[in-house]
Structure formats: structure tokens, C-alpha cells
Amino acid sequence: MTLGIEVNKLQLRYGSFTALHDLTFKLDGGKIYGLLGRNGSGKTSLLSILASFRLQSAGSVSIGGEAPFENAKMMEQVCFIQESGHMNEGFSVRDALSLAASCWPNWDDAYAAKLVKLYDLPLKKRATTLSRGMKSALGVTIGLASRAPVTIFDESYLGMDAPSRYTFYEQLLNDYMEHPRTIILSTHLIEEVASLFEEVLIIDKGRLIVHEETESIRTKGRAVTGPAEAVDRFAQGKTVFGEQKLGRTKSVTVFGELDDAACERAISEGLELGPVSLQDLFVHMTKRKGDEQ
């Protein structure tokens, strides 16, 4: 089962501070989404609302056509894993897994056991005394084995070392292929996971600035390098995210649709057109005053 998500004019206020400003988007079921944003941009606030961790101040959220907050039928379909987790103080790893097994309707015991072995999780150890990496491993184990139709990982694998993270990406993709569901990954490790994203949402200062297919965003961003005058001529009228200059050579990152004619003209003027990584585009899109200092 896959569930779509529809968000309409969503707002979240903490007192006088507005964390989310009129977010509106629609996510089809059965895809992997990347949610990107700088620290404090509102990613966790948005995901907390989707997972019914908190109620929005205004606007609406619907998952599978129903409002999820305090809706028992929907809440057990949305698994939200955060890095810090919410383990009960006295719980051992075994207790945490047992609680999850009793709560998630699609829980897969065999898969959970496989992941426990893969991450070498100590079942008898108290969850709160685990290292940061092991806590992350426990979180992703619960998230993956829950097989919840909407599974959200919010920086939940940041504490893992690189091999463990790659194991997670591999498991996530394999399990997603076997059991399609809606997955949202919020991360700062964009380059590592970018290949998993089918669509990307970028939030900045509580506003949705991009929601597109990953490939579409990638093709819109181009690094244009060549003689400074030719680069300037080419970039005129286009959205330029950033520029670098070395002697008479200049490189700019342009964003927007480039038709074949424009590309051919650039090449004929001796310019090189190169791809821009999703991470670089994200950095440029969310750059603020003072970032370059």
C-alpha cells in the first residue's frame, strides 16, 4: 500500500515566530522524496506535522485522503524516525523493537532481525546508553522494519559511520523495490543520497522554494566556464547563482531551462557547459547574506 500526501497552505507558528509559511504541495504515493533545507528552515517542523507529532497552526494536511492528527488509522501508517529518537528511558534495544513490533501493523520481525544482525545491535543494552551511531542504527531498523506506507527519516542516519550509512541506503532501496511505499528523507548529506531521490523539495526559511523531479532540477543547473566576456554575454538575462573568476576565465552557475540552440551557441563561443550537483544547486538556492565571508 502506498499513500499520497497533500499539504495545503500549511502554517506553523511558535508564539510570534512563524516556522512554516503557507506550504502547499502534493506528493504522490510510492516515491522517494528528498527534503532539503538549511538548519532551522522548517524541515523537522513540516515532518512533525505529517507524523502527527504536532498540530499545524493553519492550513491542512491529508495523508491517503485523511487528516492524520489523532487519527488512529492514519497515525499507524506514518513512521517518523528522528536521529535523537524517542526511546523510553528504561528500554533496552529489545524492548524498543518489541514496542515497535506491537505498534506498527506491517512490522516485519524477520527483516528487523536481519537489520539487528547487520548493524550488530546489542539487544540487551539500554537504548539510551547506545553510541550515537548505534542509536541511529536502531532508528533506521525500526523505520525500515515498520514497513509503514509513509516512512520518514529526519537526519536519522547522521550518526552512522560511512559504511553503515551505505548499508542503510542499500537496504532502503532494496526494501523499497520489494515493498513500495512513500519515503521522505531529510538530510544534509545530499551527495550521498541524491541518487535515491525521485523528487526533491527544498525549504528555505519556512517556504517551499523548489518541488521538482530530481532529474529536472539537475538539468536546469549548468556550470558555464570560459572567457569572462563570453560567459557574461551568455549569462545575461538568466538566473545566476554564483560566479568564480580566475584571471580572464570565469565560471558561473546558471539556473533555468536551456534549449538546444542556447547550448550550441555557448559551445560555438568557446564556453564549456558542465553539470551542477544537487548539493551545489541547493547551496546556491539557499545562500544568505554573509555566507560567502
Add this chain to the structure above:
Amino acid sequence: MNRKRRHPAINVALKLLYTYRWTIGIYWLVFLCIYVAIGVILRSPTVGAEMDAQGIWEGASTSPKVFLLVIGILMTPLSLASFVSNGVTRRHFIWGVSGLLVVYSAISAIIMVIGYPIEQWIYDKYDWPLELSNPHLFKDASQFGLIFVEYFFLFIAFFGSGWLIGSCFYRFNWKLAVVLILLAILPAMAMETVISADWIGSILQKAYDIERASLAAVIPLALCIVALVFASVFLLLRKVPVKRKVLS
């Protein structure tokens, strides 16, 4: 994968019962050992002469009341987030904890009930006179039903007050929560007044001449207090955000 699943509220109650099994078990073990020791000391030939016909067990309920108050305080701050993050609604969490409240209060009340005939048997064996020194719903150790009713309502009210205090601290900032303790402790105080038993009953009845209402009125009033606790917790927690845990 289809698994046979329990109702979420029952699941919450059972998981919490399991979580606190050692805490509760060890508490009662230590409590009983201490009370037996106190009993032995107080009934020893040197001290016992001054004890007259006073029972020991009658004064035993204060400790379990405070213990259940503390367990109640811990309920929401330690457990709400772990259940909600596992897809359980706040409503089902509240029902589950309410069930736990009833079960723990009943277990504690049953232990109190069992203590009275045991004490009576010991006193009878040594030919010591035994009388209740404070007012109670029951008149002697053989009225098991009334002993249970008295302690069950007192325990559930203290547990409930603790749950309210913990929920206030979870919902509000600590400064406001400290002030709200005064309101949260009211159910325990109200239950003590309605039941009018033990030393509070003694003060009310002897010092202020306030007679206890008839049992037909006491039980509905006690049930109202319990319902008020559950309703108050529901109002506090029904929309409470799950707080983000600070990394440790």
C-alpha cells in the same frame, strides 16, 4: 504482513505494566520488609508495652500513595513520546495509562487488603488486642470489600494527581507547571476528604466535626473525582506536541 494486534490502548497498558514491573515489584518487596521490621520492633517487649492495641498496618498506606504519585508524575514525560512516535494516538495513550492506573491501584489495594487479616492473625496468635485507631470505611479487618474500596480510590487519586502533575510539566513551561501543582494535587486531597479515612478522616471528623457522607454518596463522589482526573489529563494532552529530545 498481517499480524494479530492488540487494541492500541491495551497495548499501551501492557507495555507500561511490563516497563514498570521491576520498579513496582521491588518497591513492594522493600516496603513489606520494612513494615515487617517496624512491626517486629514495635511489638518487641521493650517498645510494645506502649503500643496498646494499635495496629501497624493501618498506617501503611502513606508510602504506597506517595510511590504511586511519583510513578504517575513519570508517566507522561517518560512515555508519551515513545508511544506517539510509534504511531499511537494521544487518546489511546491516555486510555492505556488510565487502564494502568486502575490495575496498579487495584494491585496496591489488594496488598493492603491482604495485610489486614495477616496482621489480625498475628495479633490473635500472640493474644494482643487490635483496634483501628483512625476512622475508615471499614470497621474491622474482615470487611475486605470496604478495605479494597477505600484504598483503591485513595491510590487511584494519588496516582492520578501525579499523572496530572507530570502532564502539566510536559505541556507547559516549568514555571507555570509549578503553579499548576496546586491544582493537580486537588484530586488526591478531594479523595482524602470524600473517603474521610485514616489521619485526614481523623482530623476532619474529630477536629472539625465534619462527618463522612454515606457510602452511597462516597462511591459516586469518588468515581466523579477519578473521571475528573481522566478528563483533565485528556484536555492537557489531546493536542500536546511531542517534544524533540535533546541528543545525549
